[in-house]
Amino acid sequence: MVDRIEFMKDNFRWEFNYVFLSIFFNKRIFVRGFLRNFNFLDSITNIFKSANWLEREVWDMFGIYIKNHPDLRRILTDYSFLGSPLRKDFPLTGYVEVRYDENIKLVIVEPLTLMQELREFRLENVWKSI
Numbered sequence: 001m002v003d004r005i006e007f008m009k010d011n012f013r014w015e016f017n018y019v020f021l022s023i024f025f026n027k028r029i030f031v032r033g034f035l036r037n038f039n040f041l042d043s044i045t046n047i048f049k050s051a052n053w054l055e056r057e058v059w060d061m062f063g064i065y066i067k068n069h070p071d072l073r074r075i076l077t078d079y080s081f082l083g084s085p086l087r088k089d090f091p092l093t094g095y096v097e098v099r100y101d102e103n104i105k106l107v108i109v110e111p112l113t114l115m116q117e118l119r120e121f122r123l124e125n126v127w128k129s130i
Contacts, residue, residue: 001058004034005088013037014064018044040065061086 002015014035021028035041043066045052055066056075063084066072077085082095097112 001062001064001086003062003086003088008037010034011036014039014062016041016058020048035064040067042067043069045070060084063087 002017004013004015007013012034014037016033016035018031019028020031041055041058041064043051043055045055046068052069052071053075055069056072058064059066059069059072060074060076061084073079074081083090093112095112097110099108099110100106101108
C-alpha cells in the first residue's frame with residue numbers, strides 16, 4: 001500500500017500492489033490498482049491464506065478497511081492506539097504524550113497539545129530539477 005497524497009488531483013489517494021508468485025511455473029504476476037479516499041479493498045484470504053497478515057498490517061498502519069476479512073485486528077500497534085501511523089496526514093509527534101511521573105511513580109498518558117494545528121503539504125515535487 002502506498003499513500004499518494006501528492007496525486008490527489010486525480011482523486012485517487014491510495015495505490016495497492018499485489019505480487020503473485022507461481023513456484024511451479026516460476027512466474028510472477030504484478031497487480032497494481034488505485035483507491036479513492038475512504039474506500040475499501042476486498043479480502044483475498046479465501047484464495048491466499050498468506051495474505052491474512054499483510055491485510056491486517058494494511059488495516060493497522062494505513063486504516064484501509066479490508067472487506068470480508070476473517071480476523072481484522074490490530075497487529076503492530078496497541079489496541080488503544082488512535083490513528084494510522086503510515087498515513088502522510090498523521091502528525092509526526094502522534095496524539096498523546098507518555099511520560100513517567102517520579103512523584104506518583106506512574107506512567108501518565110496525556111493528550112498532546114501542539115502549536116501547529118495541521119501539517120501543510122507542498123504538493124509540488126521539491127526534488128524536481130529546474
